[in-house]
Amino acid sequence: MKLAMLGSGFIADFYTGALHGQRNRDRVHVVQSRSEDNLKSFCQRWNVPKWTTSMQEAIEDPEVEAVVIALPNHLHLEATLLAAKAGKPVLCTKPLGRNADEARQMLEAVEEAGIFHGYLEDLVYTPKTLKAVEAVQKGALGRILWARSRETHPGPHSDWFWTKSISGGGAILDLACHCIEIGRHYIGKDIKPVEVMCWADTLVKPIDAEDHAIGLVRYETGAVAQFEVSWAFRGGMDLRDEVCGTEGTIWNNHFLRTGFEMFTSGGKDGYVAEKAESNAGWLFPVGDEVNDLGYNHMFTDILTALENGTAPLETFYDGYVVNAIMDAALKSAQTKTWEPVDLAVWRGQELGGVQQHFTDYDADHYLVKEEVMPGGQTKIILKEKATGRMVQRVVNPQD
Numbered sequence: 001m002k003l004a005m006l007g008s009g010f011i012a013d014f015y016t017g018a019l020h021g022q023r024n025r026d027r028v029h030v031v032q033s034r035s036e037d038n039l040k041s042f043c044q045r046w047n048v049p050k051w052t053t054s055m056q057e058a059i060e061d062p063e064v065e066a067v068v069i070a071l072p073n074h075l076h077l078e079a080t081l082l083a084a085k086a087g088k089p090v091l092c093t094k095p096l097g098r099n100a101d102e103a104r105q106m107l108e109a110v111e112e113a114g115i116f117h118g119y120l121e122d123l124v125y126t127p128k129t130l131k132a133v134e135a136v137q138k139g140a141l142g143r144i145l146w147a148r149s150r151e152t153h154p155g156p157h158s159d160w161f162w163t164k165s166i167s168g169g170g171a172i173l174d175l176a177c178h179c180i181e182i183g184r185h186y187i188g189k190d191i192k193p194v195e196v197m198c199w200a201d202t203l204v205k206p207i208d209a210e211d212h213a214i215g216l217v218r219y220e221t222g223a224v225a226q227f228e229v230s231w232a233f234r235g236g237m238d239l240r241d242e243v244c245g246t247e248g249t250i251w252n253n254h255f256l257r258t259g260f261e262m263f264t265s266g267g268k269d270g271y272v273a274e275k276a277e278s279n280a281g282w283l284f285p286v287g288d289e290v291n292d293l294g295y296n297h298m299f300t301d302i303l304t305a306l307e308n309g310t311a312p313l314e315t316f317y318d319g320y321v322v323n324a325i326m327d328a329a330l331k332s333a334q335t336k337t338w339e340p341v342d343l344a345v346w347r348g349q350e351l352g353g354v355q356q357h358f359t360d361y362d363a364d365h366y367l368v369k370e371e372v373m374p375g376g377q378t379k380i381i382l383k384e385k386a387t388g389r390m391v392q393r394v395v396n397p398q399d
């Protein structure tokens, strides 16, 4: 497939590395950006035949079959509207919009134009996350109660991220978009996010937005997804997820402790891994960043769906839901109360409230807990259904 890459910066490099790598047949046909110097070096680096500083020219190039938006956040809407006007399939990086209103305009534009759309949320496509979500969906963890996702690092690499009028926000918009979508995958993308409680502050960086935040997203089943984000974290990029249910738990570490640990008295090459703060001492490189951050699986899924005329795992609708959750988080950080998620467009289940499920022990009791004690006896904690009283039974090994 021949693609137009809008943007030639950090993420455009990762995307092109994934698209051109591993004997892939997909190619960036034209790259667009502001600066000619950067465009020329990008074309040399990735063997891209054409470049232009015009978004429209790149999108309307007759050989271009799909458009990849890898531009700063304030340009996602404009680029989507141009792609919709040209009738070209469009793939957009995260966050979809700077807020739910922008994201909804983007969703409406692609749906009204009837064009294919994919949301480039790489972290739900990491090999570990795909495997973990599959286990969750097969019921290995039982009913999901809690998910937790953390992305913290020392802050982004370009001036525009730190300029709220361009980026639209701070650590929440930049990082919680990943964490929230990971939480949705574990809890179920068809389960409605109901309300958000968020604490956010600006303690380290002289910016108009928050430099770190913690939030709780409560879903209609009663499950809670927690996000932890920071632009002020020291020590590299910390990407960790946890999910727990009534029958089990999964812990995933994607970046700083992947099992690859290395010591060097002095690095010869400056690059170790994304947002690494040092190239000497004990280091935690990542085997294949493009793959381990999900970019390969993401483009495989999205471009295969485009070829087959099916929907990919992540669409603009998902990006819109994530933006709506982040809007509620930002509001909650101001009001210091739970804020409802305003989802004008909801396409999942309507459960009508939390459903509790208690485990029956027998006709008269619920099972609370069973544990083998150091002495070998088994203690069974039960609740009497009729009286509500808690009782315990002790079963000795010899019984």
Ligand SMILES: NC(=O)c1ccc[n+]([C@@H]2O[C@H](COP(=O)([O-])OP(=O)(O)OC[C@H]3O[C@@H](n4cnc5c(N)ncnc54)[C@H](O)[C@@H]3O)[C@@H](O)[C@H]2O)c1
Pocket: 007, 008, 009, 010, 011, 012, 033, 034, 035, 038, 070, 071, 072, 073, 075, 093, 094, 095, 120, 121, 122, 157, 158, 160, 174
């Ligand atoms: N894991 C991920 O999915 C991931 C990681 C990083 C960035 N991103 C997203 O990718 C997008 C681009 O981020 P990046 O890290 O590549 O940024 P960057 O600063 O490295 O690159 C931005 C590119 O856009 C071009 N550009 C065009 N108009 C611009 C303008 N008015 N101001 C600034 N740059 C302009 C720049 O020349 C450059 O080529 C953002 O939406 C960001 O959130 C996603």
